[in-house]
Every structure is written in C-alpha cells, then in structure tokens.
Amino acid sequence: MAFDGSAPDGPQAQDAPEWLEADGLGGYASGAADGVRTRRYHALLLTATTPPTHRFVLVNGVEAVVETGDGRHGLSSQRYLPDVLHPDGARRILSFHRDPWPTWVFGLPDGTEVRHEVFVEPHGGETVLTWRRTAGPPGPCRLEVRPLLTGRDHGALHQANDVFRFDAEATGGTVSWRPYAALPAATALTTGTYRHDPVWRRRVLYTVERERGLDHVEDVASPGAFAFDLAAAPAVMVLRAGDGRSGDAARHAADLAATERARRGAFGSGLRGAAAAYVVARGPGRTVVAGFPWFTDWGRDTFIAMRGLLLATGRLEEARAVLLGWAEAVDGGMLPNRFPDSGEAPEFNAVDASLWFVVAVHDTLDACAAAGAPVPEAEAERWRAAAEAILGSYSAGTRFGIRAEADGLLHAGQEGVQLTWMDAITDGHVVTPRRGKPVEIQALWINALEIAARRWSDGWREPADRARAAFAARFAAPAGGLYDIVDVDGAPGAVDASVRPNQVFAVGGLPFPLLEGAAARAVVDLVEAKLLTPLGLRTLSPDDPAFIPRYRGDLVRRDAAYHQGTAWPWLLGPFVQAWLRVRGGTAAAKAEAAGRFLAPLMRHLDDNGLGHVSEVVDGAAPHHAGGCPWQAWSLGELIRIRRMLDLDV
Template sequence: MAEPADRPQAQDAAEWLEADGLGAYASGAVDGVRTRRYHALLIAPRTPPTDRLVLVNGVECFVETAAGRFALTSQRYNPGVLAPDGASRIASFAHEPWPSWTYALPDGTGIAHELFVEPNSGECVLRWRRLSGPEGPCRLAVRPLLTGRDHGGLHRRNDAFRFDAEATGGNVTWRPYADVPAATALTDGAYRHAPLWFDNVLYTVERERGLPDTEDVASPGVFAFDLAERPATMVLRAGDGRATDAARHADDLAKLEKKRRKRFGSPLARSAAAYAVARGPGRTIVAGFPWFTDWGRDTFIALRGLLLATGRLDDARAVLLGWAAAVDGGMLPNRFPDTGAAPEFNAVDASLWFVVAVHDALDACAAAGRPLPARDEAELRDAAEAILDGYMRGTRFNIGMDRDGLIHAGEAGVQLTWMDAITDGRVWTPRRGKPVEVQALWINALAIAAARWSDRWRAPERLARDGFAARFPDPAGGLYDVVDVDGVPGTHDGRVRPNQVFAVGGLPFPVVEGEAARRVVDLVEAKLWTPLGLRTLSPDDPGYVARYRGDLARRDAAYHQGTAWPWLLGPFVDAWLGVRGRTGKAKRAAAARFLQPLMDHLDRNGLGHVSEVVDGDAPHHAGGCPWQAWSLGETIRIRRMLDLDI
C-alpha cells in the first residue's frame, strides 16, 4: 500500500550530528536505530575531507540488574524486525550541548548516556552512568559493531574480516582489514573476546531512497562495566591507542569541548562551525553531511552566512585563498570527489560565486577593522580577474561572453547550473543557453571588479546590463529563466522558476529595480514560496513534481521540478525586503512569515541544522541531506538581514 501523502517518512525522523572538523562525523537517529548507511560513531577520513571510512558503526548495549537483563539499543533487521527492544526504553533525549539520552528500566533504574566528538582528534567519547534505581547490581555490557567500509557503502559477512584484538593499558585495538585504519576503544571496562556477526541489518531510509539497504556488521567482543561502582567510559579513535586512563581522558576532553562550544555564543553559530573543515594546510567548507564533500558553488554561497555573518573571518580568508589557487582556464572546480579523483570543472556559476564571496569577505574584514593583508587581497583579485578574463575569452563547456554581453553556456550531457541533477547521463534540467541567475552573477562580478580593481570592467558591465534589460523581461510577468535556449537565438524559457530572484536580491548589486523588481518578487512569492523554501517550478506547470520521493531517478526528476530549497529563501528575503524599503515594519513581517518556519525546522530532522530540500507540496516533508551548509548559511544571513542576533 502506498504511503498517504501526509504521513511522515523515515527521512522526517530527528537525527543528531557530531562533526569532527576533518570532514567526517558521527551521526544517528534520536531513537538510536540506525536508518542510514551513514549512521556511525567513528568515521575516519583518509584524505580529509574525503575518502571517509566507517570504522565503528555503533554499539549494542544491555544493562543487567537484580530484576533482569534489559537492552538500551535496537537495530532493524531485514525484512523489518526491530530487535532488541532498547529503543522503547528511551525516556528523554537532548542534543545540547551534545547528544544525551536517559533510559527508564522496568525496575525503576534510570541510565544516562551521552556522546560527543572532539574535533581536533576526531575521537568519539561515550559515557554511561546510573541515575537512579534500587540498590544492587547494575552491570553494563557494550558490544562495538565494526565494518571498515566506505561511509557510503555497505558491508557483507566475509572470511577476510579480522576479529583479532590487541589489548594494551585499557586500549583495545582492532585491524579488520589491512588497507583500513585501525579502530581503538579506550575504556575503563573489562574486555572479553567473543566474535559475532550481526547479519542483515536494515537501513530504512536507504530503502525509501531506492538504494541498497542491508549489510552485515561484525562485533569482535564485549566490554563489561559495573555502573553500581562508577560511570562507564569508552573513547573511540582511529589508529592505535594512546591514553591509559579512560575516565580522566574523557573528562579532560569534555571540559575542553564544553568551553569550546560555549565560545560560539549560540547553538546556531556552533552548528555553522561544523561545515568548516581542514583540507591540507588550509580550510574548506563541506557542502553537507553525511555524503557531500566540498563543492565550489556550495562553498562560496554558504561561506557568506556560515563564516562571514558569524565573524569567522580568518576561516573565510583561508577558504578563499585555498580555492583561489585552483583557478584553471578561467574556472574553479565545482567538486572534489570523495574518491580522491581529479576535481571536476562542471559549473558555470561556481566561479562567479567566488567573486561575490571575495567581495563580501573584503567588506566584512574592512567593517571589522581587520582588512586583509595586501598580498592576500592581491591573490584574491588575481583569481577573480582570471575568472572574468576566462569568461570573456571563452572556456570549457561553451562558457563565454556573447556579443550582447551575456554569458552563454552548455553542452549536451553536462549539468552546469545549480539545477544540476543528472542520472545515467540524462541531465534533468539542462538550461543550456543563457540562464537568468548566471547573468545576474556575471553582472555582479563585473560590477565588483569595476568598483574594486579596474575601470576596464565597466564597459562589459554596461553591455551586459543592457543585454539583460533587452532580453529577460517576460511580458507575462517576471523574468525568463533562460534565453537563447539550447543556443538558438531569440528563444526563451518562460517557466516560472526561482532563479529570477537573483536579479533582485541575494547579490551585492541588483540588476532589476523599481516596479519591475516588485513584480518579480510578487510572482515568486505567489507561485514558488513555501514556509521552508522556494519551489523550483510553479505548481501550475504541467511538469511540476509535488514530492521528492522514490529511487534515484525519481528523486532526480523531482529535484528541480517543484522540490523546494531552503537556501533560496536567503536571496528571496533580501529581494522581498529590498522592494519594501527595508523598514522596521517590513523586517518584523519577514521575521514572522519567512524566518520563523526555518527556526522551527532547527528542532526537526537534522537537529540544529536545515535540510537540503523539502517537498513542494504541504506538509513539506524534508528530503535529501539533513545537514546542508548553504541552507544553514542562508538562514543565518536572513537573521542578519533582519537585525537579529545569531
């Protein structure tokens, strides 16, 4: 039987995230049942922030008292059996300052469990303690569950898996495969070697997404703790063991981590920090957890909210300088694959977003009284002007400036704009020609270069503005989404999409102003606005897809054909305020209508974060990535637009 349209799916369940500062993470569902292949406690990136390997998937826990033996955890097994019944004993959950659970056992015993990831080392700290209950025995048994596989893959029972354990001074180390980093548990418990396979563990979200969903996990042994005597501690780390006193080491990490988290000033600012990670000697931004790496387009869009709006100017500088060195043929790469393969230059807009991010960063540094050193600014200027020169001359994928001053782009089988879904070579929203937001970005990049660096950019800016004014206004209202469609001069795509909003808001220099801008904003609000994002296509369109569900092909077909994106609310709110004069009254109205639903969303799905996409139709179930960098970044930017604290 099909799910009713308004019935929540597994994707709507609340999930927690602990990022490690290296591009990896620990994550899971609030009820403790792993529903994604990405839910795990210890993941190690071999080439941060890529090539991430799951070392410890989770733990299976039981508590034994005088009244019997009770589970604290549950797993779901194919075809759908939940066992044991630990999830039913969760009495409460909190995700501040880190994930914490309380369990209520039938005999009145209360157990507290908490975990956090320390970002410098990537260590995952787990602690349990007895809160209440009758006197008598209270013994905890913890079985680590191991795989040693790619974080986006699945693992099956095999003879090559090595269960052998090395025990040294409270550390127990496993080396499941020769080419995978070791996993170590530092504990104050007693280890008993007892190898066991858990077969056919089912991940329900993967099943709903039409992906392989079942794996086998291995448990080399079990740790025993006496909670009647003292709390239990387990510290998981990649590599060999180091510390010898588990409780002291965990306490030291907890004290330092609490201080670090408090320094952010707010949960929102702390969530923003999760995406800024190391890449070699520099910094970059992970586009989203769990499966994204650092994408160029996402990095430059998200940077403005995650780093600039939160005052993390040194990180912003490091990110931009790191990417500046990657300019090639007038383009920046859009993606560094998780496999460590060569970067992919497959975006017409990513390089232009870089120029916008540089502009905003320079302004933010100057406003803070911390202007960039001349050498750094010169390096960013050289990269930005190399991009502009490359686009004027022409570069990959037929990207170049036409005689009307506008940018044309596109080749068959290549996805170049942010509407970039592709399945088995099929580009679902090709938008070949001259896309509207690309022109807005191009005009802004030229205006930035003219204002900051050289008058030689003023003539092409004027030409592009004139070309835009002549080509993009739609007599039926708003702006065309693409002109010269598929390279055919004089053609246009009049479907109502959100990309036109960038001509009015979201960028430093509006391309459309006055009454024309008001018409664009009103059209977008009427046709595309939802409380959690802008739809990618008007519901009036025969191609509209109401829900983001099903296998990969169905989801990609819906991705930009009606699915709503929270990050688009940033430019939309900026445009909405711009045509209303940015008055106090307008800001209060925007806060209630546009911001509050996003703030409410922080307590659902990816806790403390904003999802990648939501259904175009109510009730707007979340989908895609639960923790998305530009979604959170634009939420923070909206707060700044409305003069609200982060």
C-alpha cells in the same frame, strides 16, 4: 531540543530526528534520536583518511545491554530483516536532548535510570561515549557493550566475509581492531573489561536507505564485548581511528568533555555551533563541506554558504583561508565544481561556481573592512588575480561553451553537461539542461563585472554596463517576472518562460540588484505567489505540467523531482533579501519577514537534522524534508536572513 519517549511523535516515531557530531576533518558521528540506525551513514566512528575525503566507517555503533536485579534490558536498538527491532532500547527512552551533545535517559522497570552521552572532539576525531546510573534501587547494575564494526566506505554496505579480521590487540585499557589492513585501526580506550567473543550480526536493515531505493541490508561484526559495573562508576569508552592512546579513560574523557563544553559554550548560540560543523581542513587550509552525510566540498556551495557560516558569524580568518585555498585551484579561468570523495581529478562542470567566488571575495573584503581587520595586500592581490583570471577567461571563452557574446551576456552550455546549480543528471540525461543564457548566471556575471569595475579596473566598466543593458532589454517576460533562459540552446531569441526561482537573483542574493522599482516588485511578487513554501522556494511553479510535488523514491525519481518542483531552503536567503529590498528594508517589513519567512525555518531546526536545516523539502504540503539532513548553504542562508532582520545569530 528535547522530547519525552512516551509521546506519540517522540523517539519511537518512524522518522526520528537525527543528530550530527562533526570532527572538523570531514568525518563525523551521526544517528537518530531513537537510537535506531536507519542510514548507512549512521556511525560512531567515521573518519576521513584524506581530509575531508576518503571517508570510512570503522565503528557503526554499539549494542548495549544493562543487567539489574530484575533482568537484562537493552539500551540500544537496531532493525533487522524482515523488520525486527533488537535490542528494544528505543522504548525505554525517557528523554533525549541534543545540547550540548546527544544525551539519552533510559528508564528500566525497577526504577533504574541510565544516562548515555555521545560527543565527538573536533580535530582529534575521538568519539566519547559514557553511561552512568543516575537513579534506581541499590544493587547490581552491570553494563555490556558490544562494538559493531565494518571498515567500509561510508557510502557502501558491508557483507560477512572470510577476509574480515576479528583479531584484537589489548594493552593498558586500550583495545584495537584492524578488520582490513588498508584501513586505520579502530581503537577503544575504556574503563571496562574486554572479552573477546567474535560474532556476526547479519541482515541489519536501514529503513531510510530502503525508502531511497538503495541497497539497505548489511552485516556488521562484533569482535567482543566490554563489561562495566555501573554501580561502582560510570562506563567510559573513547573511540578513535589509528593507534591507541594509553592512560586513564575516565580522566581523558572528562578532560575532553570539559574542553568541548568550553568550546561549544564560546559559540554563544546553537546556530554558531552548527555552522562550525561544516568548516573543515583540506591540506593546510580550510574549506566548507556542502552537506552531511554524503557531500564533500563543492565550489558553488562553499562560496554561497560561507557568507552565512563564516562572514555573518565573524569567522573572518577562516573565510580568508577558504578563499586562499580555492584561489589556488583556478584552472583555465574556472574553479572546480567539486573535489570527488575518492580523490579523483577535480570536476569543473559549473558555470556559476567561479562567479560565486568573485562575489565571496567582494563580501569578504567588505566584512573584513567593516570589522577593522583589512585583508593583507598580498592576500587580497591573490584573490584579485584569481577573480580577474576568471573574468578574462569567461570573456574570451573557456570550457563547456562558456563565453561572453556580442550582447555582453554570458552563454553556457554543452550537450550532456550540467552547468548551473540545477544540476541533476540521470543515466547521462541532464534533467534541467538550461543551455543558453540562464537568468541567475547573468545576475552573477553582471555582479562579478561590477565588482571588478569598482574594485580593480575601470576596464571592466564597459562590459558590465553592456551586459546590464542587454539584461534589461531581453529578460522581461510579457506574463510578468523574468524568463529563466534566453537564447535557449544557442538559438537567438528562443526563450524559456518556466517560472523558476532563479529570477530572484536579479533582485536579491547578490550585492548589486539588476532591477528596481516596479520591475523588481513584479519578480518578487511572482516568486512569492508561485514558488514560496514555508521552508523554501519551489524550483518550478505548480502550474507547470512538469511540476513534481514530492521528492521521493529511487535515485531516478528523486533526481527527476530535484529541480522540477522540490523546494530548497537556501533560496529563502535571496528571496528574503529581495522581498526586503522592494519594501525599502523598513522596520515593519523586517518584523513581517521574521514572522512569515524566518519563524518556520527556526522551527525546522528541531524537526529533521537537529540544529540544522535540510537540503530540500517537498514542493507540496506538508513539505516533508529530504536530501541531506544537514546542508551548509541552507543553514548559512538562515543565518544570513537573521542578519538581514537585525537579529542575533
């Protein structure tokens, strides 16, 4: 992706697209293409002290000013209250490119051009910044770079205070600062000369946080500045958390760049490279971050996303490692919904996460067998034991009223607890409680039973068949499609006829469809007619009085809209699979699907979180993106769609 800064929709636009550089440990660097930090999460050095959680911003950004014969010119930008841009480097951007990593070219009035690059080296977690003069008249060209520090939780904001320590420790080209004793130091290895000059930059304004109804002003600290002579050599700064690295900054940066170019080149495509960003360390194993910048690893998201991010890209060893790690977390026949960012006890409020694990096990076994790399018996046995423990507990009954009932279907629900993927909760109020027997939970339950019956024990055949028969008898809605819930709130025969996308899982998105023929076609046609948008499926039909067209405003308003009309890109994966299944998966159907459903998603890769797919979009046109700019299952399902359509990834 590239654009010219002079274009009306270029980097001076209010909502510039955003870039992400992940470190493989849960940390990341991120920012906007116009260089203006608009989120609390935009930072150059953001580290996970207990990967992939406990994430802290050490270096928010830098203030960069270049001086030539005709004066001083800013190469960076930041907004301050009331709405002042300073410095004004955004207007000097000639171009921005995201491949192989974020790269800007700035133009000065005298014809000088400066190329600025940023990348993160995964696993080591170092952020490399370089500036070089690439054009211009002879003469002086000096660069001053001020690091801007906070030392705060990545979800918080920082204010000037007397405890903050500006002290610098400088040795052999390395300068370190430790603003707060409880956090690792921020260290810079550079080719420049450091001048200690502590200052506060107060009232920094984050416009996206303001739009989200959150606190949006903070103070950042600059302990000093680095001076570089761009007329003599490029400027290099390597940032890292923890103890400093001595040595030649230019050589070290060049070595890291060569390694990174080779690593990224080996992916062979931008989608594969983007997929790698979500796969991170958790202890000795691997897991999948649900989305950047604020999510950690969620069970539901992990098992859905890994099918595209890992299985469809051939990263089978990592898929196995993910499943092994999660299999160890089974407790009471359930897997955690998530591990909180601050390290508290795991949360188990998800009826579907454990069932998605069983599906992921099945898909991984199939993928490994197809690749001629069967899973070792001992490993497969651990997966089986975890899966059957889940099915056994669900059959007998476990937390939150989760239990198989006499008809074979799965009941789930407890007052005040959100258990399905439609999980928004505000001030203790569950927006979409969905207590009873939700349609996609039955599809998952029956698929999990079918998997167990085919792979592990004939004892699961009778419950699988009983549940399938009950589903066929109970979920067909007279108006067409399927009920969203039966036995609502535990009341026998009570139904919720809301037109939602969850019914699509009876036809697509899972290994074994529950419907065929006209019944399947009716579901797909209804979902297409009422819920399809260019970038996802709406969570509620616009015909419903409860439909909310925009995902906007403060947290309460956004949570109210989250599953009440907002569209989700990840749902296009199950939908496209269902759409193809009812058309026999013909070449003509695949060609039509590529143009109608895949093409808009591919264009979206350049619109919001560059190279990635957003978490949500508005249910109403023009379908502005919201939520996380970089969402794991959204990208994973795009990749899976490409595989369905026999396209390269």
